[in-house]
Amino acid sequence: MSPKKIILRFSAETSEKPIIYHLVKDYNLMVNIIKARINPAREGTMVLELTGDRYESGIKYLEEQNIKVQKLAEHVNHNRQNCTSCGVCTDACPTGALFLERPAMEVQFNSDKCIVCQICVKVCPVKAMEVCF
Amino acid sequence: MAVEKTYAEINAKIKSGQAVVLTAEEVVSLVAEKGVTQAAKEVDVVTTGTFGPMCSSGAFLNFGHPKPRMRMSKVLLNNVPAYAGIAAVDAYIGATEPTLDDPLNKKFPGEFRYGGGHVIEDLVAGKPVKLKAQSYGTDCYPLKELETEITLQDINEAFLFNPRNAYQNYNCAVNLSDRTKYTYMGMLKPKLANAHYSTSGQLSPLLKDPHFLTIGIGTRIFLGGGEGYVAWYGTQHFPSMLNASGVELHPSGGTLSVIGDLKQMNQRYIRGCSFIGYGCSLAVGIGIPIPVLNEEVMYWVSRSDKELYAPIVDYSDHYPNRTGENLGFVSYADLKSGEITVNGKKVKTAPLSSYPMAVEIATELKERIKAGKFELTQPVQQLPSAKDNIVPKSLNVKE
Numbered sequence: 001m002s003p004k005k006i007i008l009r010f011s012a013e014t015s016e017k018p019i020i021y022h023l024v025k026d027y028n029l030m031v032n033i034i035k036a037r038i039n040p041a042r043e044g045t046m047v048l049e050l051t052g053d054r055y056e057s058g059i060k061y062l063e064e065q066n067i068k069v070q071k072l073a074e075h076v077n078h079n080r081q082n083c084t085s086c087g088v089c090t091d092a093c094p095t096g097a098l099f100l101e102r103p104a105m106e107v108q109f110n111s112d113k114c115i116v117c118q119i120c121v122k123v124c125p126v127k128a129m130e131v132c133f
Numbered sequence: 134m135a136v137e138k139t140y141a142e143i144n145a146k147i148k149s150g151q152a153v154v155l156t157a158e159e160v161v162s163l164v165a166e167k168g169v170t171q172a173a174k175e176v177d178v179v180t181t182g183t184f185g186p187m188c189s190s191g192a193f194l195n196f197g198h199p200k201p202r203m204r205m206s207k208v209l210l211n212n213v214p215a216y217a218g219i220a221a222v223d224a225y226i227g228a229t230e231p232t233l234d235d236p237l238n239k240k241f242p243g244e245f246r247y248g249g250g251h252v253i254e255d256l257v258a259g260k261p262v263k264l265k266a267q268s269y270g271t272d273c274y275p276l277k278e279l280e281t282e283i284t285l286q287d288i289n290e291a292f293l294f295n296p297r298n299a300y301q302n303y304n305c306a307v308n309l310s311d312r313t314k315y316t317y318m319g320m321l322k323p324k325l326a327n328a329h330y331s332t333s334g335q336l337s338p339l340l341k342d343p344h345f346l347t348i349g350i351g352t353r354i355f356l357g358g359g360e361g362y363v364a365w366y367g368t369q370h371f372p373s374m375l376n377a378s379g380v381e382l383h384p385s386g387g388t389l390s391v392i393g394d395l396k397q398m399n400q401r402y403i404r405g406c407s408f409i410g411y412g413c414s415l416a417v418g419i420g421i422p423i424p425v426l427n428e429e430v431m432y433w434v435s436r437s438d439k440e441l442y443a444p445i446v447d448y449s450d451h452y453p454n455r456t457g458e459n460l461g462f463v464s465y466a467d468l469k470s471g472e473i474t475v476n477g478k479k480v481k482t483a484p485l486s487s488y489p490m491a492v493e494i495a496t497e498l499k500e501r502i503k504a505g506k507f508e509l510t511q512p513v514q515q516l517p518s519a520k521d522n523i524v525p526k527s528l529n530v531k532e
Contacts, residue, residue: 084184090483092327104488105484105488123319125406125408125485
């Protein structure tokens with residue numbers, strides 16, 4: 001089963017519970033914590049990647065614990081206002097999602113082809129490629 | 134009869150709204166259709182444009198005097214060091230200077246998120262910039278430390294002075310090694326998997342006046358959205374003409390020093406940028422008008438991407454080790470097609486300079502001239518050209 005990315009939002013009451021322990025122990029899920037943050041009011045946010053056959057049961061458990069679960073739709077955004085159409089991203093992109101439209105030589109982005117490898121984010125000189133969660 | 138026009142005649146036409154102005158892209162097809170002589174008769178000015186990273190850029194700033202006065206000897210702008218070894222409250226912020234807390238390339242390849250180029254962009258955008266200054270204190274300048282915020286409008290003078298801009302021609306960069314190379318020409322994939330180039334080809338100012346017939350000291354230019362001037366030839370100004378086998382003479386490495394008022398500029402044409410694994414820089418928009426004085430000027434300015442060539446250079450060995458070798462020449466038409474052939478292998482290409490922005494700049498300059506808002510200047514002195522046979526010097530490292 002392919003990994004699924006989710007965002008968990010904890011209230012002050014739920015943020016101290018050993019949630020990850022139960023996901024692993026009771027539901028046999030493989031957990032990769034991408035990001036975790038807790039604010040001064042002890043409310044927390046955690047971005048997780050979950051892999052395992054009992055994914056749906058694990059999600060049901062989280063909801064029963066009053067933890068808000070959202071699917072993480074991670075995607076790359078081409079910020080047209082920042083982009084100067086220099087084109088240096090276009091041969092770094094392994095899938096052709098970023099390409100030069102000729103003859104104008106304008107950089108175009110086909111998000112359907114994007115595999116979120118994020119190489120464009122690293123090579124763009126003006127930070128016009130953004131990762132959105 | 135040969136076509137001969139003077140700057141005064143062309144400026145008179147500009148003033149009366151009668152000047153015929155084309156971009157360097159437009160004039161290519163006009164000459165193909167009507168020939169050089171007829172085109173030289175019809176056209177008065179050709180505008181060029183380029184927009185790309187120009188590392189040798191920076192700005193002189195005068196912050197004004199605090200009370201009590203201060204001879205700033207160390208200056209930080211948004212934590213980026215500026216050179217303050219000038220006069221009391223002057224500094225020069227260089228485009229490639231990184232923030233003090235930048236890890237540089239310690240975790241390779243480094244990201245270089247902010248540097249002097251970004252400070253200049255923020256100033257042009259009207260954003261507040263943090264100024265920290267230190268001094269040793271003198272009788273006339275007693276203040277030893279200050280921390281405040283400035284904006285471009287708050288301070289006295291602010292002008293770009295870029296010692297090496299508008300490079301005439303550039304290498305087509307490739308990587309023959311087995312490892313990815315992170316260069317000022319972008320990320321070069323191993324085993325000749327991509328090729329990067331960095332001029333706007335048929336729109337590029339110094340490719341269109343390869344013998345410096347019109348561009349010289351005092352030439353008024355479009356700089357970063359405002360008006361600027363050619364102040365001198367640039368550093369590393371080696372304006373030779375290369376003659377590769379089967380290829381006509383084509384220009385090599387002339388450069389310009391340019392100067393202009395930062396307060397006139399527009400963030401669209403002045404952009405801080407950074408290259409992974411290399412460092413930070415500033416992308417600058419430059420447009421230069423070329424007066425069509427005669428057929429010779431028109432001949433050179435009408436050369437198309439098919440007639441302009443770049444040398445292909447390996448950035449894993451030939452460039453860093455200065456071997457002087459290249460892997461042949463390639464036309465800008467081929468580079469812009471997206472694929473070239475090097476050592477018998479098909480290689481994907483990508484530019485570093487923006488062709489759409491070059492078109493925009495050449496078009497904007499054309500509109501300003503047509504509207505009578507931008508007159509041409511005759512250079513007060515010609516720049517050294519290929520006939521001057523300048524030989525680049527190398528640094529002889531003595532033991």
